[in-house]
Amino acid sequence: MAADRRRTKAPAGARPSKSARPLPTPDPPPVAEAQWLLCRWCPARVGKPALGSRRRRQFGYKIVLATGNDTDRVLELMQRTFFKDEPAVVGCGLNPSNLSEDLQRYMVGDLSAGKALLAVDGADRLLGVCLGGEVTKDSQQKLLQKANDCGDERAATLLRFWAHLVQVSRLPEVLGASRSWEVEKLATDPAARGRGIAKELTVQSLALALQKGFPTVCVFCTSEFSGRLCRSLKMRHLVDFPYSEYRDQHGRQLISPPPPHEHVNIYGDDLRAGHTSTANKSKAKVSTANR
Numbered sequence: 027m028a029a030d031r032r033r034t035k036a037p038a039g040a041r042p043s044k045s046a047r048p049l050p051t052p053d054p055p056p057v058a059e060a061q062w063l064l065c066r067w068c069p070a071r072v073g074k075p076a077l078g079s080r081r082r083r084q085f086g087y088k089i090v091l092a093t094g095n096d097t098d099r100v101l102e103l104m105q106r107t108f109f110k111d112e113p114a115v116v117g118c119g120l121n122p123s124n125l126s127e128d129l130q131r132y133m134v135g136d137l138s139a140g141k142a143l144l145a146v147d148g149a150d151r152l153l154g155v156c157l158g159g160e161v162t163k164d165s166q167q168k169l170l171q172k173a174n175d176c177g178d179e180r181a182a183t184l185l186r187f188w189a190h191l192v193q194v195s196r197l198p199e200v201l202g203a204s205r206s207w208e209v210e211k212l213a214t215d216p217a218a219r220g221r222g223i224a225k226e227l228t229v230q231s232l233a234l235a236l237q238k239g240f241p242t243v244c245v246f247c248t249s250e251f252s253g254r255l256c257r258s259l260k261m262r263h264l265v266d267f268p269y270s271e272y273r274d275q276h277g278r279q280l281i282s283p284p285p286p287h288e289h290v291n292i293y294g295d296d297l298r299a300g301h302t303s304t305a306n307k308s309k310a311k312v313s314t315a316n317r
């Protein structure tokens with residue numbers, strides 16, 4: 027695992043080295059390992075209590091699949107949380123109240139695509155959100171295109187930074203798959219933090235990826251806290267990227283988040299491995315009833 031950890035320099039706008047060659051796609055691990063993978067994330071699938079279920083009961087929340095009807099309340103939560111205190115957003119000086127509606131909606135994406143999960147309390151109040159996405163070979167280009175079109179210099183810096191992270195992650199080579207499910211945006215209502223909501227959302231999002239047949243998963247942890255979360259889920263640590271290395275051509279640091287957020291840590295994992303035989307067992311415990 028240590029061999030997978032890479033610290034990368036970030037010359038702004040640099041292209042990957044031409045000498046970098048994709049690693050051969052690893053053989054799928056045996057079924058026993060796949061079950062262990064599920065066991066790490068989703069103990070419920072192998073007959074133990076679900077990760078976080080004790081906390082879920084204690085604090086009374088459930089995880090549900092988002093629909094298009096949730097867009098407004100998700101946007102409202104993102105305005106109160108992600109756009110206000112996500113370290114990379116804060117670090118690029120983006121003013122959430124100046125963020126155009128178009129950009130906000132772009133960042134939230136299409137909730138009817140069946141990739142976003144919500145944590146809601148007994149009165150259906152929204153406590154947390156986890157937007158799932160996909161990293162493919164086109165992701166970097168799409169982000170750069172959006173950066174050029176968005177008409178907001180700070181938002182463009184953020185989008186270019188995300189594009190840069192996709193580039194340095196070299197996910198297709200490192201994970202040996204052309205597409206990866208991404209636990210893309212994670213946010214918990216400040217009043218509901220520290221109850222394991224983000225962790226439970228992440229676990230359920232990973233299980234959803236498995237259900238949807240994604241070969242691999244990844245999380246770009248721009249926050250120290252989401253990094254801790256992935257570490258505690260024992261995901262594979264792929265990249266440690268210090269914010270201080272992302273600079274413009276004059277050497278100025280472009281993203282300066284508040285402490286303790288000094289690094290972006292990228293985590294991933296492989297879902298192959300007899301996953302057709304284990305996917306049914308691992309169905310995400312996501313409620314779609316009455317929605």
Ligand SMILES: CC(C)(COP(=O)(O)OP(=O)(O)OC[C@H]1O[C@@H](n2cnc3c(N)ncnc32)[C@H](O)[C@@H]1OP(=O)(O)O)[C@@H](O)C(=O)NCCC(=O)NCCS
Pocket residue numbers: 107108111112113154211212213214215218219220221222223224225226246247248249251252254255258
């Ligand atoms: C990051 C965030 C989603 C965590 O939400 P949460 O529901 O409080 O997280 P959890 O209770 O599931 O805790 C997850 C892990 O983070 C750690 N953590 C969370 N907040 C923490 C804090 N303020 N101080 C120290 N550790 C913290 C927890 O200890 C836990 O680690 P563990 O698994 O080793 O116990 C939330 O702080 C947030 O919305 N931040 C703003 C948006 C953001 O930064 N998103 C992440 C971008 S990748």
